[in-house]
Amino acid sequence: MExxxxxxxxxxxxxxxxxxxxxxxxxxVFPDLDKEELKRCLxxxxxxxxxxSRGFKLYEVAGGYQFxxxxxxxxxxxxxxxxxxxxLSRAALEVLAIIAYRQPITRIEIDQIRxxxxxxxxxLLLDKRLIEMRGRKEVIxxxxxxxxxxxxxxxxxxxxxxxxxxxxxxxxxxxxMEESAxxx
Amino acid sequence: MASPEPCLVRLETFEGPLDLLLHLIKKNEINIYDxxxxxxxxxxxxxxxxxxxxxxxxxxxxxxxxxxxxLIKSRMLLxxxxxxxxxxxxxxxxxxxxxxxxxxxxxxxxxLVNFEILERDVFARVGQDKEEQKNQxxxxxxxxxxxxxxxxxxxMDSSWTDIIRFALETITLDDKIRxxxxxxxxxxxxxxxxxxxxxxxxxxxxxxxxxxxxxxKAGVLGAFQDSPYAPIxxxxxxxxxxxxx
Numbered sequence: 001m002e003x004x005x006x007x008x009x010x011x012x013x014x015x016x017x018x019x020x021x022x023x024x025x026x027x028x029v030f031p032d033l034d035k036e037e038l039k040r041c042l043x044x045x046x047x048x049x050x051x052x053s054r055g056f057k058l059y060e061v062a063g064g065y066q067f068x069x070x071x072x073x074x075x076x077x078x079x080x081x082x083x084x085x086x087x088l089s090r091a092a093l094e095v096l097a098i099i100a101y102r103q104p105i106t107r108i109e110i111d112q113i114r115x116x117x118x119x120x121x122x123x124l125l126l127d128k129r130l131i132e133m134r135g136r137k138e139v140i141x142x143x144x145x146x147x148x149x150x151x152x153x154x155x156x157x158x159x160x161x162x163x164x165x166x167x168x169x170x171x172x173x174x175x176x177m178e179e180s181a182x183x184x
Numbered sequence: 185m186a187s188p189e190p191c192l193v194r195l196e197t198f199e200g201p202l203d204l205l206l207h208l209i210k211k212n213e214i215n216i217y218d219x220x221x222x223x224x225x226x227x228x229x230x231x232x233x234x235x236x237x238x239x240x241x242x243x244x245x246x247x248x249x250x251x252x253x254x255l256i257k258s259r260m261l262l263x264x265x266x267x268x269x270x271x272x273x274x275x276x277x278x279x280x281x282x283x284x285x286x287x288x289x290x291x292x293x294x295x296l297v298n299f300e301i302l303e304r305d306v307f308a309r310v311g312q313d314k315e316e317q318k319n320q321x322x323x324x325x326x327x328x329x330x331x332x333x334x335x336x337x338x339x340m341d342s343s344w345t346d347i348i349r350f351a352l353e354t355i356t357l358d359d360k361i362r363x364x365x366x367x368x369x370x371x372x373x374x375x376x377x378x379x380x381x382x383x384x385x386x387x388x389x390x391x392x393x394x395x396x397x398x399x400x401k402a403g404v405l406g407a408f409q410d411s412p413y414a415p416i417x418x419x420x421x422x423x424x425x426x427x428x429x
Binding site for chain 2: 015016017018066067068069070071074077081083085086087088090091093094096097098100101113114115116117127154155156157158165167168
């Protein structure tokens with residue numbers, strides 16, 4: 001198959017898909033294509049769509065590729081869809097951040113970090129499928145372990161968990177807290 | 185610019201005792217590694233009193249922290265032991281460690297919220313089913329199902345209070361599962377109550393309910409309702425997951 005044809009076929013697949021399309025799924029459709037060729041096609045597609053500077057772009061998210069609108073048009077899209085924009089409470093964001101960086105983690109461990117009970121928030125995050133149970137920890141009481149889902153990566157537009165910004169080092173926090181503290 | 189509106193006092197809500205402590209530390213412009221425990225404890229307790237006056241229920245976690253602060257305060261007052269033990273740990277050390285750790289994740293949460301979030305800043309194609317489910321229905325949880333089941337039982341009980349049956353029950357759970365699958369495959373959606381319309385006995389109701397639970401667990405069926413306490417609809421989701429029935 002001609003290179004140009006394949007590239008356009010790939011963007012068609014991505015366009016009609018309701019989830020990010022992974023390279024693995026694409027290889028199944030184009031068995032003759034080797035990994036490097038495919039990667040090159042996808043890189044070119046990302047570049048070309050970016051160059052066109054349209055209202056949407058091709059993004060790499062959650063281990064796949066997806067067309068997404070630019071944030072400049074969010075208000076209009078929300079108006080059109082008459083949808084409620086995605087929102088999480090501060091507590092939910094805190095718990096989600098703790099789980100994202102410390103997974104797999106138990107509820108008790110989360111509670112210890114926050115100094116407050118988190119079970120309600122965990123239920124909400126499970127409902128929203130941002131987190132999932134990952135089995136049990138082999139300690140007394142065998143508590144559930146929680147981890148983030150693929151939907152978490154999709155929601156926050158991350159390629160993978162490695163894409164999470166590194167946690168601030170303790171010294172950095174100390175510095176930022178000291179900055180806010182006036183020197184007598 | 186003077187505004188004619190009355191002055192609104194907004195009481196900040198805190199996510200817990202650590203959050204409140206961090207707020208006090210920032211407000212007082214204190215170095216976290218040298219917290220004046222007496223001052224902070226006093227302010228912390230003042231805050232709890234204010235919450236009490238406003239009739240806000242104070243979670244136990246806040247009281248535990250108050251006790252902890254008191255303990256640290258008293259330890260700070262104790263005369264230092266003889267210098268035979270090198271480097272006695274600062275009584276505040278453990279608390280500081282927890283505060284810094286918590287601050288770390290608060291920062292991380294703040295950064296998360298600034299990402300380009302799907303369905304808030306950026307949008308992608310959404311499946312038809314997903315969109316509909318989101319707009320119209322919520323997933324019925326186990327307790328709603330059990331509640332609905334109790335209701336079915338109650339109705340049945342009052343309709344045959346004095347009929348006693350001695351029929352041999354021959355239908356098995358597997359039979360029922362198969363029956364439900366073929367029924368739902370055809371009509372796709374059915375009201376939970378309707379599943380029991382043909383049920384002749386209590387045994388039949390129970391086995392139908394068990395079959396529904398099994399199938400929901402396997403992902404073949406889903407239970408949805410338009411709003412909490414609304415009638416539960418049983419929806420056929422597909423049989424990709426199980427093959428052996």
